[in-house]
Amino acid sequence: MGIENQLTGDNILVTSLNKLVNWSRSNSVWPCTFGLACCALEMIATSLASFDISRFGSEVFRPSPRQSDLLIVAGTVSKKMAPMVKRVYDQMADPKWVIAMGACASCGGTFQSYAVLQGVDQIIPVDVYLPGCPPRPEALLAGLMKIQEKIRTENLNQRPDFKPGERYETQVPKVELIR
Amino acid sequence: MAEGKTITLNMGPHHPATHGVLRVEVELDGEIIVKATPYIGYLHRGIEKLAESKNYQQAIPLSDRLDYASASANNMGYCTAVEKLMGIEVPKRAQYLRVIMAELARIMGHHLWIGTHALDIGAMTVIFYAFRDREMIMDINEEIAGYRLTPTFFRIGGVAADTTPDFIKKVREFVKWFPKALQGYHTLLTENKIWTTRTMGIGPISAKDAINAGLTGPSLRGSGVAYDIRKAFPYSSYDDFDFKIPVGEKGDVYDRYLVRMEEFAQSIKIIDQAIENLPEGPVAIDSPWITNPDLVSVQTDISELARRFVLHTKGPVGPDKEVYHAVEGAKGELGFYLVGDGTEHPFRMKVRSPCFYLASALPRLLVGHMIADAIAIIGSIDVVLGEIDR
Numbered sequence: 383m384g385i386e387n388q389l390t391g392d393n394i395l396v397t398s399l400n401k402l403v404n405w406s407r408s409n410s411v412w413p414c415t416f417g418l419a420c421c422a423l424e425m426i427a428t429s430l431a432s433f434d435i436s437r438f439g440s441e442v443f444r445p446s447p448r449q450s451d452l453l454i455v456a457g458t459v460s461k462k463m464a465p466m467v468k469r470v471y472d473q474m475a476d477p478k479w480v481i482a483m484g485a486c487a488s489c490g491g492t493f494q495s496y497a498v499l500q501g502v503d504q505i506i507p508v509d510v511y512l513p514g515c516p517p518r519p520e521a522l523l524a525g526l527m528k529i530q531e532k533i534r535t536e537n538l539n540q541r542p543d544f545k546p547g548e549r550y551e552t553q554v555p556k557v558e559l560i561r
Numbered sequence: 562m563a564e565g566k567t568i569t570l571n572m573g574p575h576h577p578a579t580h581g582v583l584r585v586e587v588e589l590d591g592e593i594i595v596k597a598t599p600y601i602g603y604l605h606r607g608i609e610k611l612a613e614s615k616n617y618q619q620a621i622p623l624s625d626r627l628d629y630a631s632a633s634a635n636n637m638g639y640c641t642a643v644e645k646l647m648g649i650e651v652p653k654r655a656q657y658l659r660v661i662m663a664e665l666a667r668i669m670g671h672h673l674w675i676g677t678h679a680l681d682i683g684a685m686t687v688i689f690y691a692f693r694d695r696e697m698i699m700d701i702n703e704e705i706a707g708y709r710l711t712p713t714f715f716r717i718g719g720v721a722a723d724t725t726p727d728f729i730k731k732v733r734e735f736v737k738w739f740p741k742a743l744q745g746y747h748t749l750l751t752e753n754k755i756w757t758t759r760t761m762g763i764g765p766i767s768a769k770d771a772i773n774a775g776l777t778g779p780s781l782r783g784s785g786v787a788y789d790i791r792k793a794f795p796y797s798s799y800d801d802f803d804f805k806i807p808v809g810e811k812g813d814v815y816d817r818y819l820v821r822m823e824e825f826a827q828s829i830k831i832i833d834q835a836i837e838n839l840p841e842g843p844v845a846i847d848s849p850w851i852t853n854p855d856l857v858s859v860q861t862d863i864s865e866l867a868r869r870f871v872l873h874t875k876g877p878v879g880p881d882k883e884v885y886h887a888v889e890g891a892k893g894e895l896g897f898y899l900v901g902d903g904t905e906h907p908f909r910m911k912v913r914s915p916c917f918y919l920a921s922a923l924p925r926l927l928v929g930h931m932i933a934d935a936i937a938i939i940g941s942i943d944v945v946l947g948e949i950d951r
Contacts, residue, residue, distance in 0.1 A: 416575055417581060418581070418582060418604065419581070419604055419606075419626070419629065419946070419947055420626055420629035420710060420711065420947065422581070423629060423630065423673065423710060424709075424710060426673075426676075426688075426692070427692055427695070427696070427699075430688065430689055430692040430693075431689050431692065431693055432692065432693065432696045445576075457604075458604060458606050460602075460603060460604055460605050460606060460950075462602050462603050462605065463574065463582060463603045463604065466574055466575055466603070470575055492611075492622065492623070492626075493606045493607065493608075493611065494611075495606060495607035495610060495611050496607055496610070497605045497606055497607040498606050498607065515711065516710055516711070518709060
């Protein structure tokens with residue numbers, strides 16, 4: 383990845399740098415603007431005045447995956463949409479985290495049907511699962527705080543190291559587009 | 562660009578201004594759209610098929626998730642269709658409560674529309690005010706149904722619970738507060754020069770074209786056709802209330818905007834009348850094979866316990882016939898076509914969703930406009946993808 387992967391050992395320089403980087407990373411987690419279904423409305427509500435996600439430094443919803451650190455999979459991932467979700471995840475620059483918001487993204491939820499991916503963790507790695515259909519904004523904030531906790535305990539050189547050309551390997555369900 | 566050469570641009574399905582996962586392929590000549598093709602199905606969840614595997618009562622939460630911006634309005638459509646199938650007459654108090662919830666849901670849907678529509682065009686402030694007032698409705702939902710966005714407050718044969726004193730208080734507070742807030746939206750947008758420049762004369766559709774395309778709801782009324790199912794085929798005591806159907810003239814983005822703004826005011830008027838004249842009485846019918854027995858008798862009477870058990874394991878039985886029933890959802894005519902086969906499950910449920918027709922009108926709305934206006938037009942027809950793809 384970057385220079386941080388060259389840092390080894392537990393000396394004072396590395397651990398202090400670790401703390402500094404984690405502190406700054408955890409307080410500026412920028413989510414990707416990516417609403418899929420009902421949960422997206424609660425995600426919008428979280429980002430606006432009443433719940434105010436900017437208290438946690440995450441108000442900057444970026445339309446481009448290149449500029450974002452957090453993918454909130456807000457809603458049902460259908461099999462037709464799954465390749466796009468994976469592509470958005472792949473386009474995000476490391477370090478990156480994923481929240482599976484709601485029952486649908488976590489496990490398929492109430493839609494145990496032929497068209498719905500039973501959990502987004504079948505295609506991308508997930509850090510935090512939020513229950514609820516849809517989860518309350520408070521739940522999303524709690525999930526974000528879990529992500530922040532996770533970031534603060536991370537080691538710089540323990541981020542998953544993808545070699546060039548290597549991707550998170552899982553099967554994306556094949557869907558034939560009918561035109 | 563050379564004469565006659567066009568480029569193809571793909572919008573979506575991951576695009577902040579397509580209101581979900583709509584994908585539109587536009588062919589551009591310079592900045593002018595010469596052809597637009599919407600692709601749908603990115604949120605296909607199989608709701609119609611799932612409803613066949615559930616009993617009539619269990620499918621109500623699925624209907625919430627059709628047009629998730631205004632969930633109770635879908636409940637109204639589904640429950641009234643099932644009641645038409647089963648031949649049930651709902652008590653007056655339940656009908657009034659349903660009207661209150663459905664109209665609050667309509668306001669919720671329009672709140673999402675005005676917030677995101679204005680945000681897409683570049684007026685960022687409006688969404689903050691819209692969602693501030695939307696939170697008040699969410700609180701009301703939570704008070705009576707226990708959930709914010711998808712209350713599932715309706716049941717076959719009535720509603721889930723009676724009112725609480727707090728519910729009445731909160732609704733009255735909202736009715737008193739909202740006209741002021743609406744005036745605020747008007748101040749921000751209606752005579753705003755940038756807003757009128759971006760919306761006037763954009764995406765016009767004539768009344769004849771709108772009818773031919775199957776448009777309903779505010780998008781049809783923006784073209785000057787005063788067709789509203791609440792007036793044309795009143796259901797759930799809508800004929801008791803005094804309200805107007807706002808219509809536009811030209812059918813452009815601005816007219817659709819004005820129609821929806823006026824619908825805010827009319828919905829508040831309906832809610833005001835319903836909450837002040839709320840009749841006394843039960844909130845659900847008392848039918849042994851449709852509605853639950855009360856919890857006290859379940860714990861003291863074995864036959865009531867058995868009845869509750871059967872209701873929860875099998876569910877109410879629908880007759881062997883078919884019905885179509887439509888209500889006025891937040892986006893237009895929301896119809897449910899139900900085929901019963903004498904069992905607890907519908908043999909077929911078909912949803913006539915207004916947004917599907919709105920999205921299929923996109924090619925004729927977009928052609929001839931600039932690419933930047935496409936955002937305004939998509940925002941103005943107010944599609945919700947959960948309802949298009951089902």
